[in-house]
Amino acid sequence: MxxxxxxxxxxxxxxxxxxxxxxLLFQQFFGIFASVLLLLFSIWLLTDILKNGIMVMxxxxxxAPFGITLVADLLSSIMLVTTSFVGMIVMIYSPGFIDKERQTAGYYPLVFGLLMGVNGAFITGDIFNLYVWYEVMLTSSFVLIALGGSAEQLRGSIKYVTINFVASIFFVAAIGILYGKAGTLNMADLAAKMQTWEANTPINSALMLFFVAFSIKSALVPFFFWLPASYHTPPIAITALFAGTLTKVGVYTMFRFYSLFVVFDEQFWKIFILTLAGLTMLIGVLMAASQFDIRKILSFHIISQVGYMIMGLGIFTVAGVAGAIFFTVHNMLSKTNTFLAAGLVYQKSGGYDLKYLGGLYKASPVLAVLFFIPALSLAGIPPLPGFFGKFFLIKGGFEASEYIITAIAIITGLFTLFSMVKIWNEAYWKKVPEGVSVSGKVHPSTLIATAILAGSVVLMGIFAGPVIDVCLQAAEQIVDPHMYISAVLGR
Amino acid sequence: MESVLLKIAASHMRPLLIVLSVVVLYRGHNEPGGGFIGGLMLGSAFILYAMAYGVKKTQKSIFFDPVNLTGLGLLIALASGLPAILMGEIFMTGQWITLFSNTFFELKLGTPLLFDVGVYFTVAGMLMLVMFSILEE
Incomplete structure (x- = not known):
């Protein structure tokens, strides 16, 4: 209910x-109030599902097979909590960063439109409904990325909109094929039907179209090129929101589909997904290392980190999936945090290009710490949560005897550290280049938002034990989809 | 674009189209029609007027803002799910009342119609918002 x-x-x-x-003022305060309310509600939902099991409506x-079912299992509710937390942080950050024209041109309603789409995608139990929520989410993001209409933004948004439309076409085509084949689009009903099919039923064509659609949306190799070409164009609060939510919806959907539909032809998909995960990790991080714009480095890092999540999916043991879920949550927080910290850098010295930055550690140690925490966490330094996420993934990889992908994951971690250190050295550590001022004013609301987020990253590292327990329970529900199916179909 | 023919046609067509859109909206539950098509008709009534008289004059002649119309539509659609909760059923379960009934004619109203009214306003508002900003240049 x-x-x-x-x-x-x-x-x-x-x-x-x-x-x-x-x-303006009402929007700013109501935005914060509403997002806090949303966060409290999703925390309540998570505790309720922890206590009483999967919730169905x-x-x-x-x-079930006739109407649209809403289902929330632990994975859904973990994602709901994380999304609304990221939403709240961005709401606190925005008043101090986004200019007044954008704020009064519908920025706040659009953010909630985006959150509605993301939430809907997390809890729907029907594939066509999932498509609709993707569209709700994308339509809001189309407007957000073009809002303000500077030339650079429009250039970025054309690429973004076009490639996402192509992905949507693949998505709908796959839905059509699947419906023609199975006669149902209710996920649980479909999964139950599939278990009675013979092993050579030609369903991989539809699943492959789904996979292409989702890997475009979550920026996997070889479909990642749109992300670094568009994410750096809007104001960084918007980029942070996108980085924290959008690609992860694609990852979530892959988890859900893999758990329900792929299991019966696992051999083919396992190798396929692990290969792409390895390539995504390596290519993303190598391309990040060659960039000089902070936003571009971070954008390429999104890609590389999505590779880790997909790696957990390819391993598909309880330990691997739990690691991937933990890593995803950590990544949504840390990634948003690094983008917001880059926004602080921008306010302080007026640019994102590493060549024209420097001396920020001396100018403001607080700013430096707020970048340092999520950056180290992304690189996987203990006791920050990035370490535990990678640790569980690599442990899962070893236990499942997937040595190559595990080795790639470790190497990628080193490169990640390298490019985080690069930002640190160039922007914070080296002397101020000539003609660059570091005396810009940092708006307090942006500082508070980033500090809360950095604090939550630290807390997630300290309380990694309880968090991984919840992730393990969520992973059990993913690895064994029978609970999900029987909860929806009521048998 | 100054055209006397278009102006006269538009000012006469506007009330007609509005009435027609309501008819299409109402018959939509069991026959072809519904909120979406009705909304398109309502929107096109004002777009035709705007093409003849210009966007500024059209906006002056209507007492609402397209964005607010969209918001109103969304609110109505949302409200159509609530009666079910008051009756102790699941959100969006259809609720019907028969206002008038004899052997020849029956008037039934229900929450699906209310939802359609929401769609009607949302579509009309969105269409007007888009077209006005294109026509405005």
């Missing part, structure tokens, strides 16, 4: 913000 709220709360907030879009009283 309450499962509809992650969708209708953002909708309600969006409408309120639409009506009041001219009054049949919208409009149409039972």
């Amino acid at each position: 309450t499962l509809i709220l992650p969708i209708i709360l953002p909708l309600l907030f969006m409408v309120v913000l639409m009506f009041t879009r001219r009054s 049949q919208t409009g009283s149409w039972v």
Whole structure:
């Protein structure tokens, strides 16, 4: 019953913000208030699901294979909590960073539109409905990335919109083939049907189209090129929101699909996914190492880190999947945090290009620490959560005897450290280049938001034990989908 | 673009199209029609007017803002799910009341119609928002 709220709360907030879009102050405060409310609700949802198991709601009283089912298992609710936390941080950050024109041109309603789409994608149990939530999410992100309409933004958004449309075409085509083959689009019903099929049923064509669609949206090799070409163009608060939520929806969907549909032809997909994961990790991190714009380095890092998550999926043991879930949560926090810290750098010295930055450690140690924490966490230095995420993934890899991918994961960690140290050396450590000022004012709201996020990264490292316990439970539900299927179909 | 023919046609067509859009909206539950098509008709009534008289004059002649119309539509669509909760059923379960019934004619109203009204306003508002900003140059 309450499962509809992650969708209708953002909708309600969006409408309120639409009506009041001219009054800046109200928007700013209501944005923070609403996102806190959303966060509290999703935490409550997570605790409830931890206690009582998978939560199911049949919208409009149409039972499972016929109507649209909403399902939240532990993975969904973990993602819901993380997304709304990232949303809250961005809401606190935005008033101090985004210019007034953008703020009154519908920025706040659009962010809640995006959150509604993301939440919907996390809790829907129906493939066509999933497509609709993807579109809700993408439509909001199209407007957000072009909002303000500077030439650079429009250049970036054309690439972004085009490639995402192509992905949507693949998505719909796959839905069509699947529906023609199976006659149902309810995920649980479909999975139950598939288990009765013979092993050579030609379903991989549809699954491959799905895979291409999702790997475009989550920027896997070889479909990653749109991300670094577009993510650096909007104001960095928007980039941070995208980095923290959008690609991870693609990753989440792959987990859900793999767990429900792929299991019965696992050999083919396992090798395929592990190969792509390895390539994604390496290529992403190597391309990041050659960049000089902070935003571009971080954008390429998103790609490399998605490789880790997909690696956990390819291993597909409880330990591997739990590691991947832990890593995804950590990544949503740390990635957003590094982008927000780059926004602080921008406020302080007016640019993102490493060649024209320097001396920020001396100018403001607080700024340096706020970058240092998530950067080290991304590189995997203990006791920060990035270390535990990688540790569990690599441990899972060894236990499943996947040595090559594990070796690649370790090497990628070194390169990640290298490019984080590069940002650190160039922007914070070296002397201020001539003609560059580091005396810009940093808005307190941006500082507070980044500090809360950095604090939460540290806390996640300290309380890694309890968090990984929850992730292990979530992974058990993913590896064994019978609980999910019987919860939805009621048998 | 100054055209007397278009102006006269547009000012006469606008009320007609608005009435027609409501008819299409209402019959939509069981026959072809519905909120989406009705909304497109409502929007096109104002777009036709804007093509003849210009966007500024059209905006003056209507008392609402397209964005607010979209918001109103979303609110109505959201509200259509709530009666089910009041009746103790799951969100969006259809609720019906029969207002008038005899052997020849029956008037039934329900939450699906209310949802359609929401779609109607949302589509019309969105269409007007997009087209006005294109026409405005």
